[in-house]
Amino acid sequence: MATPVPVLRLPKGPDPNSRGFDPNSPRFIALCRTSISSSAASDTDSEQLQKEQHARSVLREGFLRCLLSMTNKKVQFQMYENVKVEATFGASDIDVLNFQSGNFLGSGGGCWAYSYLIRRSPVSFSGLMQPRPLNLNSLKHLN
Amino acid sequence: MAMRQTPLTCSGHTRPVVDLAFSGITPYGYFLISACKDGKPMLRQGDTGDWIGTFLGHKGAVWGATLNTDATKAATAAADFTAKVWDAVSGDEVLSLAHKHIVKTVSFTQDSNCLLTGGNDKLLRIYDLSSPEAAPQEISGHTSAIKKALWCNNDQQILSAADDKTIRLWDRSSMQEVKTLTFDTSVSSMEYVADGQILVITYGKTIAFYNALSLEMIKTVEAPAPINSASLHPEKDFFVAGGDDFKLYKFDYSTKEELESYKGHFGPVHCVRFSPDGELYASGSEDGTLRLWQTAVGKTYGLWKCVLPEDLGSENPEQLYTSTPEIKA
16 A cells, blocks of 8 residues: 655745735845845945935824825725625725725615625725725835 | 555636646746636646746636746737736736637747737737737647647747647747647647657657657657646656546556556646646546646655654654545645
């Protein structure tokens, strides 16, 4: 009777809370490194580091102001199979992967109480008050 | 002691896996991208199957996926009428190329500067990635949806397979058709092996090998079941095939003899590809999983650890799993 080949472990599966591409992986650090980490501050030009930190804080502030301005605004989630759901926007995480929204209104007129919508479902979402869809992805690269 | 194949199952997709592609060998190993009807192509470490990241952005099923040689770029073809180019290190979307219909296939040139696309609008398109706003060059001729398009002959020519039951060879400079192969039935897959200029084609239960320059047939092999995909080993010792009976088959390329077959998937196999070092092959299935299979069963490689008789009973800090073929991550 043949013995199955032993394995050290099983392949690692996806992280449900992240899209991956670990910024701490050797490949990412070698090929993608576009900024200086604060832990290396002693090895870098302090003026350069200060400029970078200022730029980071401007981006963070912009991202947070954008989220704040969207709070309590009407948004629309476009789900698969052409289902459109209107809701009141609450908040988003930094990766724009998960949203907190409430007062969902489906096309059939059904209404939910305040609840949590995970972003895996929507195909896209847009603010009804905006003339074109918001693009939070441009602001999400913060460290 | 005879060893039994232990496939490594990579879960994560929620719909059928329809296409797979390996990168070349890089200083960080080699990588595998999977196209899936769930719209979320994934990047994995090629020798272990470990998930690295998911490319998020498509709004429909992803029908084709590819990596450039050094795995710094990825490209995907989707039912949302776009082909997308991605940074395969950060996972960021770099370009979205709008098409007029479902895009089925994407292929980089060796220098990664151009992207070839094809799909249901029956046109081949060549995009210059250094000038993405420029209109692509278009090649027309196929009379049905294109399912696969590849660069060949040092990127001087293009091979395309379509639902019109033809495979066509095109000259890139003149954009003209050079040769056509016509079949009685639709070609289910096409793979190009640059070293040796061999084209691997599957249709019905047949795996056929052609000279990619002359389109002359080298040999054909009949499988026990309808085949959806086949792949030739880099050393051209073996080829593997998978199809509608859920099984993977391994054949000797010289003798055409069926050497091994494995059942493991719970649905038809849509795609099978050898790794660039030939040590394993990956299969993608209707069941939503990818599986990695050893070329030489029992060899220590990647996550497979061959336990020799003298190792048994000695202190071994590594934890070993001996598992049945149906294991899942």
